[in-house]
Amino acid sequence: MVSAGRGGNVTCHNPGQLVGYPVLNLEKWQKDVHWYVNMLEEVLILTLAEYGLQTGRKARYSGVWTGDEKIAALGVSVRRWLTGHGFALNIRNNLKLFDSIVPCGISEFGVTSMLKKGFDVELDSVIGTCLRMFSLVFQCELQQMKGLTTLT
Numbered sequence: 001m002v003s004a005g006r007g008g009n010v011t012c013h014n015p016g017q018l019v020g021y022p023v024l025n026l027e028k029w030q031k032d033v034h035w036y037v038n039m040l041e042e043v044l045i046l047t048l049a050e051y052g053l054q055t056g057r058k059a060r061y062s063g064v065w066t067g068d069e070k071i072a073a074l075g076v077s078v079r080r081w082l083t084g085h086g087f088a089l090n091i092r093n094n095l096k097l098f099d100s101i102v103p104c105g106i107s108e109f110g111v112t113s114m115l116k117k118g119f120d121v122e123l124d125s126v127i128g129t130c131l132r133m134f135s136l137v138f139q140c141e142l143q144q145m146k147g148l149t150t151l152t
Contacts, residue, residue: 016093016113018126021086022134026078029138033078037062039137040087044072046133047089047126051119058109064089069112091115091126 013019026036041057044064048055048071055072058065064072077084090113098111114121135142 012097013088014093014097016091016115016123018089018091018123018130019086020089020130020134022083024083024138026081026083031081033076036078036083037074037076040074040076041072043130043133043137044087044089046137047130048072048114050129050133051114051121051126053114053117053119061109065109066112066117069110071112071114071117089126089130091121091123 022040024036026032030036041062041064045055045057048064053066053071055064055066057063058068058070061070062074063070064074072087072089074087075085090111092115093113095111095113095116114126131142134140
C-alpha cells in the first residue's frame with residue numbers, strides 16, 4: 001500500500017482502469033473546488049454516455065454512479081488553486097481487488113465497471129473519448145506531447 005496524501009481512506013488503481021490526474025490552474029477557470037469536482041464528474045458521465053451507459057451523481061457522494069454502484073471514483077487535491085490527483089474510471093479491471101478494502105470509505109454501496117455492465121470496450125477507445133469530453137467540458141484544446149496531454 002502507498003499513502004497518496006488524499007482523503008477517502010483507500011482506493012485501488014489497477015490495469016483496466018482509466019486513471020486521470022489532471023493538473024490545472026483553477027485561477028484560469030474557476031476558483032471553486034466543488035465546481036472542479038462537478039466538471040470532472042461531467043466529463044466521465046459524458047464519456048460513458050458515448051458508449052450507451054447511463055450514469056449520474058449520487059447525493060452526498062463524489063464520483064460517477066450507475067444505480068447503487070460506483071463506476072468512477074474521484075479524489076482531488078487543490079493547493080494554491082493547482083489541482084492534483086483526479087479520477088479512476090473502471091473499464092475492464094479486476095473488481096475483486098475491491099473486496100479487501102472499503103473503496104473511498106463507502107461501505108454501503110458497490111463498485112462496478114463498464115465490462116460488468118455489459119460494455120466490452122478497449123481502454124484506448126475510452127481514453128480518446130474521455131479526452132474529447134474533457135476538451136468539451138473544460139472548453140479547452142488538448143495538445144499531445146511525448147507521453148503527455150496538455151491544455152491550451
